[in-house]
Amino acid sequence: MSNPSLLILAGDGIGPEVMDQVKRIIGWFGYKRDMSFDVSEDLVGGAAYDKHGVPLHDDTMAKAQEVDAVLLGAVGGPAYDDLDFSVKPERGLLRLRKEMDLFANLRPAQCFDALADFSSLKKELVTGLDIMIVRELTSGVYFGEPRGIHIEDNMRVGINTQRYTEAEIERGARAAFEMAMKRGKKLCSMEKANVMESGILWRDVVTEVHADYPEVELSHMYADNGAMQLVRAPKQFDVIYTDNLFGDILSDCAAMLTGSLGMLPSASLGSPMANGRPKAMYEPVHGSAPDITGQEKANPIACILSFAMALRYSFDLGDEATRLEAAIETVLANGARTGDLMGPEGGTPLSTSQMGDVILEALDASIL
Numbered sequence: 001m002s003n004p005s006l007l008i009l010a011g012d013g014i015g016p017e018v019m020d021q022v023k024r025i026i027g028w029f030g031y032k033r034d035m036s037f038d039v040s041e042d043l044v045g046g047a048a049y050d051k052h053g054v055p056l057h058d059d060t061m062a063k064a065q066e067v068d069a070v071l072l073g074a075v076g077g078p079a080y081d082d083l084d085f086s087v088k089p090e091r092g093l094l095r096l097r098k099e100m101d102l103f104a105n106l107r108p109a110q111c112f113d114a115l116a117d118f119s120s121l122k123k124e125l126v127t128g129l130d131i132m133i134v135r136e137l138t139s140g141v142y143f144g145e146p147r148g149i150h151i152e153d154n155m156r157v158g159i160n161t162q163r164y165t166e167a168e169i170e171r172g173a174r175a176a177f178e179m180a181m182k183r184g185k186k187l188c189s190m191e192k193a194n195v196m197e198s199g200i201l202w203r204d205v206v207t208e209v210h211a212d213y214p215e216v217e218l219s220h221m222y223a224d225n226g227a228m229q230l231v232r233a234p235k236q237f238d239v240i241y242t243d244n245l246f247g248d249i250l251s252d253c254a255a256m257l258t259g260s261l262g263m264l265p266s267a268s269l270g271s272p273m274a275n276g277r278p279k280a281m282y283e284p285v286h287g288s289a290p291d292i293t294g295q296e297k298a299n300p301i302a303c304i305l306s307f308a309m310a311l312r313y314s315f316d317l318g319d320e321a322t323r324l325e326a327a328i329e330t331v332l333a334n335g336a337r338t339g340d341l342m343g344p345e346g347g348t349p350l351s352t353s354q355m356g357d358v359i360l361e362a363l364d365a366s367i368l
């Protein structure tokens, strides 16, 4: 059988810096675990614009459609802020998501014990926290028609339309139930069925899909209550399934329960390909961080954890993903910190590559 294939799009700013550490980790799995990946690299965002005049070349898009997984660093930066909207770096990212039809966005909110003090919540509320938010990514109010700003009775009116087909709700629900099956077998679906018809349909369809996953405990919650519960008692949740708009807000809210942007991975999954693997793109939640670019200050962990998600969700290497996550847990417990993770007590932060070094050492220790 051929090796799993991975397309690396490091992008702009700190993207290439954090991705360098991921490449070392991929190399480690090759040398030490005999797991080889067919890795190719290409340009996205401003880097692609500089070379091709577009933020994603057609050839790169075609490659992304063929590989088992895409791993993206970050796009954007001040040099590209004044570009026409159609060629802004973010358009490259959006094109990938759209043309790969990545409809399920997975945003874990996991609190590493050593970083519990970074949360905005009390330590006991977040210690051991491990939530997965599955956000529908390709439909809903961000895409629904009609939309726009119109003049009615001499007054401007802003219009966006929340529109969901049952097929769109269902495929995301299946992704969420599958996720719950691999985790704690608990799924909470969030909508506003009390005031929105799309919410009523959402609740009905999720309930129907539940019939195929009887082992999963399903609950429903209004999204506003969900937001309250996330900051009141977040550990009550395992997997949350919600729409594009609520998911955008709730996943950012959940992310802050865990501390730094430099720690947050994500995945976006689509339909299964011929080999049974879902179309997939993995990327840290953070952006290109121009304020620290080129200074070896970036925390590579979000990008490394994104690769761990690829191991688990694209390559069926859940044990190796756990090994990598455990190595990160170990180095954090031992006090390894990049600048973004320094507490008020201070100390000397590790550089990006020094953080890579200690994670590789912990991986070595894991196979002794």
Ligand code: NAD
Pocket: 014, 018, 073, 074, 075, 076, 077, 078, 090, 093, 261, 262, 263, 283, 284, 285, 286, 287, 288, 289, 290, 291, 292, 297, 298, 299, 300, 302, 340
């Ligand atoms: P950002 O995420 O790049 O940075 C926000 C803050 O967090 C900065 O102070 C930065 O130094 C810090 N930070 C981010 N990642 C870090 C890491 N790994 N280690 C340590 N510190 C980290 O968001 P921004 O400043 O609003 O945006 C900068 C650029 O990135 C913009 O051009 C924006 O459009 C783009 N952006 C891209 C993505 C993406 O590629 N997915 C996401 C968000 C923003």
